[in-house]
Amino acid sequence: MTRGGKNLLILGGISVLITIITSGVALALYYYSGDVYFDRSRPGYLPNTTEEDEEEKLDDYSFSDTGSLSESDLDVYLEHLDSIIDSMNHIEDPFSKKSLSNDSLGLPEK
């Protein structure tokens, strides 16, 4: 093998090694920082169409940050705010104790 060919092989090997190391560090950061728990693109965690539609509805309104403020502006504001509060109330007792209770898990008390 020529000298140039040898050097090319070494360069290729170093590139692969750097890629493995940097990918490993990125994955480790992804897990240790907790970003993995916010990632819904993982298999089994993808949102269904109902969830996507509900989230899109929330983005329909945005209160303008310019201009003077009137009572009618606040009427509309409160109307949309109340619809958001209703959306939150649709989720009954989020992160309740029940899900991990001994009863739900089928475990005896002691």
Next chain:
Amino acid sequence: MKLEKAILSFILSFALVSPVFAEGNKSLQDSLPDSLSDSLSGAITGHCDSLRQTFHSIQVSDASTRSYLGHIYEVLIADYMKPLNKRLVDSSIVNPSLVSLQGEFITARIKFNSDFIAYSQSLEELISIDCKTSPESFVKSLSATREKRSAVSSDVKFLENLLAKYRSSVVGLKKSLKDPDAASNTTEKESL
């Protein structure tokens, strides 16, 4: 030859540098609880696989809940609270309660996110435990996970209360815009 030495020392420098990560949770082997009753131990070892499946279902459901609530909190801050406070400033209307509630809401949302991460890490650790061979570790991890889940639940309730207070403040603001004299009289009375 010089080039080969340089390349070799470069490769060695990567091999010698080891990544340092923050310490994980305290070892589950420290301070194990008293021995479990036969019925509990038997239930854990006998239903280990179904327990794991249940936890995985909870994980998926919680991810959906967190995503939805997180989106709502972001919308409230970006599309409601911040624009209203900016508009109050532009209109020269003073309302310190709305400003402070915005700050409290943002802080509470950050706490919710970090508590959720801690809870998720605990749940993941719980799922990874082999409950057939280590039921005591399983029980300890389950207890820790329950505490962390309770913290997330408290954060959600706190955010709901803040939102209720915020709504009341906006209603008060609306009344003051409707009747500025009543608002200024109330302020005078409060200062006396």
